[in-house]
Amino acid sequence: MRMVIALGGNALLRRGEPMTADNQRDNVRLAAEQIAQIAADNELVIAHGNGPQVGLLALQGAAYKDVPGYPLDVLDAQTEGMIGYVIEQELGNLLPYEVPFATILTQVEVDANDPAFQNPSKPIGPVYPRDEAQRLAAEKGWSIAPDGDMFRRVVASPRPKHIFEIRPVKWLLEHGTIVICAGGGGIPTMYDEAHKKLHGVEAVIDKDACAALLAQELDADLLVIATDVNAAYVEWNKPGQKAIAQAHPDELEKLGFAAGSMGPKVMAACEFARNTGRDAVIGALSDIVAITHNEAGTRVSIAQPGIRYYP
Numbered sequence: 001m002r003m004v005i006a007l008g009g010n011a012l013l014r015r016g017e018p019m020t021a022d023n024q025r026d027n028v029r030l031a032a033e034q035i036a037q038i039a040a041d042n043e044l045v046i047a048h049g050n051g052p053q054v055g056l057l058a059l060q061g062a063a064y065k066d067v068p069g070y071p072l073d074v075l076d077a078q079t080e081g082m083i084g085y086v087i088e089q090e091l092g093n094l095l096p097y098e099v100p101f102a103t104i105l106t107q108v109e110v111d112a113n114d115p116a117f118q119n120p121s122k123p124i125g126p127v128y129p130r131d132e133a134q135r136l137a138a139e140k141g142w143s144i145a146p147d148g149d150m151f152r153r154v155v156a157s158p159r160p161k162h163i164f165e166i167r168p169v170k171w172l173l174e175h176g177t178i179v180i181c182a183g184g185g186g187i188p189t190m191y192d193e194a195h196k197k198l199h200g201v202e203a204v205i206d207k208d209a210c211a212a213l214l215a216q217e218l219d220a221d222l223l224v225i226a227t228d229v230n231a232a233y234v235e236w237n238k239p240g241q242k243a244i245a246q247a248h249p250d251e252l253e254k255l256g257f258a259a260g261s262m263g264p265k266v267m268a269a270c271e272f273a274r275n276t277g278r279d280a281v282i283g284a285l286s287d288i289v290a291i292t293h294n295e296a297g298t299r300v301s302i303a304q305p306g307i308r309y310y311p
Contacts, residue, residue, distance in 0.1 A: 073200025
């Protein structure tokens, strides 16, 4: 089975943990232990988040005043390489030496006319007092928004249109390679007005939306969106909460999941299921093996109408 596994931020950093290299490696090791158990019988592509890592690089860059901070597309490339290295190494320590790995720096096209560019909403980088934030916005052309009693830079989160490296990813898969790609939603890029030259964009692509596009373009049999909860829930964190076992996309979307947490995962799973007729599953990182056996997570499928809950 050809499978795309999208690792959420918890695969690299648990809530409240300091973002040390050792902590991130320990968490990747937990993910690798699950993925290694299904590697022999499946073609695997691994996508991942990178939000905290890009944020840390932005903070480090802001502390060095002698040169301007690197643009977001460059920070994305840096984190794709760093995280890919750790995933490759931890999986390689568990699998036979003969199993090949490859991390692909992944450029993803976005549309200059995407309405997201008119409404930047994705916070990045450090927080600033109001006066400093306004000064930086005027100086650098940033959009800013409140974050508690401080302010942060916000950028657009456009939809992914096309994954430029999809051909080498397919070639590597066909030759037995485990591929790590599309980290953090990929490196956002767009063409100039003449549609001749590609350049980076100061934006953040939703990683789950990109994972769904990746799975679709690879003709994957299953999309797994691994996160820090074991399923999508109704009435989450309330006395009557219920875990969803299986749902048709039409019914799942009616439940109105929060945009800042489960919403993008549900949207990506529904999109993949509708566009391909194949299943997507949202579930816990620790349940990846059980998910592949249809024993855990929330399975989004067009095969059955309605919603079914766990007992």
